[in-house]
Amino acid sequence: RPDELVAAQSTTGPVNMLELLSKLPDPDQLTPKLQLRRHEIGLSALKIEEPFMIWVKAGLIVGAVIASPMIFYHLWSFVAAGLHSHERKYVYVYLPISIVLFISGVSLAFFFVLDFVISFLLQFNGQLEVAVEPRLTYYINFVLLLPLGFGLAFQLPLVMLFLERIGLIPVEAFVKSWRIAILVIAIISMLVTPADITSMISLMIPLIFLYFLGVLMCMYLPKGRGLGSDAYDPR
Structure with a gap:
């Protein structure tokens, strides 16, 4: 009878719902089986x-x-003996800039990006339920090569200035091709940091800034007879 059916549903409905809720898995069981913690x-x-x-x-x-x-002092003492005075002044100007850029790139990678990269890779392997036992040699090489790649990439403004000063690429080409340059920077950032999007952006954004810094250096640094001219070498 319809009234009996309705009454039965009204009495068994809550019971069935409670039974269904009781059979749901515990929230702790929904976490991945492989918990990747550093310890x-x-x-x-x-x-x-x-x-x-x-x-x-x-x-x-x-x-x-x-x-x-x-070490650099003795190397420079050996090399400087064969250089002209204006060439030595050129090194005095741009070597400190190169060192600052290199240290900035290495510091960014070592203190910020490296932790994101390793955490992402471990979490990715954990989602695949893959037991990871990194080999000591590969891990040390990875930790050393990633900051090195950042430090070399941060030399971009000086490379642009060098190419512009020797006449290989004019500054107008840098300005006109800035969209292509951003695409190339994105590809390089992806190759240097083959991990998550966070590490890629961490390298990509500083390189874009350094690219436009290189454009400004090419435009506003005085030009002389050459890279080591007296126009922008200190006396």
């Missing part, structure tokens, strides 16, 4: 001497960085 991720080595060699390699790199002022 759970270890580095592996395939060779017995690999950790020791990495320790030696890291020590040499840190020692070279600490001793770099003295």
Whole structure:
């Protein structure tokens, strides 16, 4: 009978709903089975001497960085003997700029971008339920090469100025082709940081700024007989 059916539905409906809710999985079970936390991720080595060699390699790199002022001083003392006075002045002007740009790129990658890249890769592998045991050698090389790529990419304004001063690319071409330049910068940023969009944008935005800085340098730095002319070399 219809009235009995309605009554049955009214009495069993809430019960069935409660049973359905009780059978839903616990929220903790909806999280990925593989929880990638930093204290759970270890580095592996395939060779017995690999950790020791990495320790030696890291020590040499840190020692070279600490001793770099003295190393560059002796290298410069050797090279400067074969340069003319205006060429030495050219180095005095642009070498500090190059060092500042390089350190800026390395610092950006090491202190900001690197953490985003590693976190993204670990989370991506976690979503695929892939157990990651990074090899020590590959991990150290990755940590070293990514900041190096940023530091070299930050030399863009000086490269543009050099190409403009030797007459290979006029400044008008830089101004006219700025859209193409942004596309090339985006591609380079994608290749240097093959990870998430955050790391790509972290490199892309500074490079776009440095590109237009290079355009301004080409337009407003005085021109003389050449790259090392007295027009913009200090006395």
